[in-house]
Amino acid sequence: MITDPTQNRVDEMTAESANTHRSAGSSRKSKNVQSKSNQKFNVDRERIERAVREILIAVGEDPDREGLLETPARVARMYSEVFSGLHTDPRIHLKRVFTENYDEIVLVRDIEFHSMCEHHLLPFSGRAHVGYLPNGKVVGLSKLARVVDEVARRPQVQERMTETIANMIEQDLGARGVAVMIESTHSCMTMRGIRKAGASCTTSAMRGVFRENLSSRAEILGLIMNQSR
Numbered sequence: 001m002i003t004d005p006t007q008n009r010v011d012e013m014t015a016e017s018a019n020t021h022r023s024a025g026s027s028r029k030s031k032n033v034q035s036k037s038n039q040k041f042n043v044d045r046e047r048i049e050r051a052v053r054e055i056l057i058a059v060g061e062d063p064d065r066e067g068l069l070e071t072p073a074r075v076a077r078m079y080s081e082v083f084s085g086l087h088t089d090p091r092i093h094l095k096r097v098f099t100e101n102y103d104e105i106v107l108v109r110d111i112e113f114h115s116m117c118e119h120h121l122l123p124f125s126g127r128a129h130v131g132y133l134p135n136g137k138v139v140g141l142s143k144l145a146r147v148v149d150e151v152a153r154r155p156q157v158q159e160r161m162t163e164t165i166a167n168m169i170e171q172d173l174g175a176r177g178v179a180v181m182i183e184s185t186h187s188c189m190t191m192r193g194i195r196k197a198g199a200s201c202t203t204s205a206m207r208g209v210f211r212e213n214l215s216s217r218a219e220i221l222g223l224i225m226n227q228s229r
Ligand SMILES: [Zn+2]
Pocket: 117, 118, 119, 120, 121, 122, 186, 188, 189
């Protein structure tokens, strides 16, 4: 099954049917997975505002000129939004699983995401492809896109983001195999440093059969790549 993450209807339907035979998601945790509690954390926007004002002064700007007056507050609001994934647990979206005897690959391609490179605090964005081979448990399709979205809303490096998503799906769904591929362009490469416009970065994380079995790996890579673009 290959699908588009925008097909939210599918997920709503499966979410409803999940009510009847819902089973608890695995509570296994892994230390190398980014996982945060859902404790309420209030982003200190005033502190961000002060810091942004300092940056403007440091680069030789006048933070009191008209065009910049609201900038610190705007940046503070933006940061609380783009880093909101620090205070959510994406695994919540993998808790509502349902039993299904479907044992073929499930692949959601072209999940658009936007993240922030933790080295430069500049955006990188692109598309994620998330596939898994179920082991009796499947999850609503749009939930995979939600996981990608929330993991992206943290200071990130693409490699860790790829692994984090793969580990969550492997552990929480108990999938027999997981394949995550992310293609993105990094502003820190295109607007500064080596300035390679259009250079894209691809990372992948394979788990279970997609890691161990060459033909399974070839199959999922074919599904991801052949229909890419
Ligand atoms: Zn960077």
